[in-house]
Amino acid sequence: MAAQKKADAAKRRADAHQAALAARNKDDLRSPICCILGHVDTGKTSLLDKIRQTNVQEGEAGGITQQIGATYFPVDAIKTKTLVLNKDGSQEYKIPGLLVIDTPGHESFTNLRSRGSSLCNIAILVVDIMHGLEPQTLESLRLLRDRKSPFIVALNKVDRLYGWEATPDNAFRDSLEKQKPSVQREFEHRVKSTILAFAEQGLNAVLYYDNKSFAKNVSLVPTSAHTGEGVPDMIMLLVNLTQQRMSDRLMYLSELECTVLEVKVIEGLGTTIDVILSNGILREGDKIVVCGLNGPIITQIRALLTPQPLRELRIKSSYVHHKEVKAALGVKVVAPDLEKAIAGSRLLVVSPDDDEDDLMDEVMSDLTTLLNSIDKSGRGVCVQASTLGSLEALLDFLKSSKIPVSGINIGPVHKKDIMRAATMLEKAKELACILCFDVNVDKEAERLAEEMGIKLFKADIIYHLFDAFTAYNAEITEAKRKDAAPQAVWPCRLKIIAAFAKRDPIILGVDILDGTLRVGTPLCVVKVDPVTQKKEIIPLGKITSLEINHKTQDLVKKSQAGGGVAVKIEHAVYQSAKMFGRHFDDKDEIYSLITRQSIDVLKTSFKDDVSTEEWLLIKALKPRLNVQ
């Protein structure tokens, strides 16, 4: 019965999805969603501020509205902004507007996905024309490429080219034509080097007005957030790219597509979620499901809020309430039980026909997939990120770098996260750490980590985290090697050519038949009783010094030995002294005294330093020295 009911619900849902897809229409496009990302100080915020500035009176039709985590530009505002490029009025505007996500830390949001496709339809990667591609630019490029997100590049701060004469808010090419030849030359030079830097990343970049194929080449739009030059070009490019190349994905879908951007505690409202509604309609009273850290959260929308328009500031409440909202927009959802909601999660609405369990499984599936990447052996680092999307990017990266992961979490690092990482202290100390990507660590957690010896790596750039972790690992390996060095025995096989001192200490002139000689290596000879055939291993002591032509050495390779090496051998106080001529003589070969334990030390701590020949020599010595 229950199974049948479930199957019916699933079928109804699939049918509804098909119906929603079928009802789409190329003339009914929704607003594309755009993200801005780039290195610090390239001018992301300034560019946003510039495009937000409006001549249209606040609140009038066509006005730009500030939403939750986003700014909405209706087509009328876009038309006004791009007028300088559309003097003859021939430009077509098919999209109803543009939704730009402006939550700080935009990077994490490029990674948000709804229904497997990126939440952002297009991204603006801001590059400072005076600085070129910086570390975070490269990181953003990687994210964009991995997710196959379309993007344009704003080459910002063109007004800083020496001698630039500004024409505020002008179309870029018109402004460039007005510049002195020296300024034009500098511009060309900087564009060329940027194009070269992109080529090094395997990307074809061209100035957008020279771009013959949007599919093959990345478009560069020169801009200035200060003078507004090139900003019309940037907006026009976004309009054209989205409506020409993405109309399939932008056709308005009656079915809901909604993603949680941030989870925030607001005084008087409790824990709320800021969501981006990319398709469909959301209503007050809707029953919703989102992915939570401790399982699915099912709750009911109490209120849908957007910020009060500026002119309404005298009104007490800072929010406008909505009975229902239609895509695309950013809205704050007030509902009970949202404390454990996860940023980056999808939000689904439960309709009366739906099977709640199915929807809960569906919202949880994104997190479940990530949980599967946890190492089954229980050994690994802990990772913590701000959203599902950024966690996914970090896990992908760690997987390709072969760093095992034992625990994941989303949101700020608290004491309990440190406790979890601490379980690794006994298993593998070098993995007792947390890689924190774009999240805060609370004070108490930080203190506890220090007390317990849990390393915290914090960065907003994935590969910085990776570099810091790798450096730390190398440090630990080196320390371990130092500790293990006295137990490591490097293999050698020696021929005696002279005896300079017969005992206490023994000093021999030797030739290296195989391997290397190092100070500290214990030596031995193997005697076989001619009558009983019994093998006896006679330890001679350790090498305490090495000389070639009266020059002391710490290490002598076979190739360096040439005319012979003088080797001083001293025995430990607990060993009996051996004598040349009595216990051994020049017919005996001398070997390193290797043991099972010494071979294991080489394997664990010096694996990469032991050459193939040395491994072969160890293999050959094992039976002679009765090592199993």
Ligand SMILES: Nc1nc2c(ncn2[C@@H]2O[C@H](COP(=O)(O)OP(=O)(O)OP(=O)(O)O)[C@@H](O)[C@H]2O)c(=O)[nH]1
């Ligand atoms: N001359 C010039 N300066 C600019 C331009 N855009 C931004 N700046 C300046 O560059 C600095 C950084 O600008 P922001 O807009 O804060 O840069 P951001 O990328 O948002 O920086 P973060 O949010 O810290 O990553 C500020 O001092 C801006 O005034 C530009 O087009 N021309």
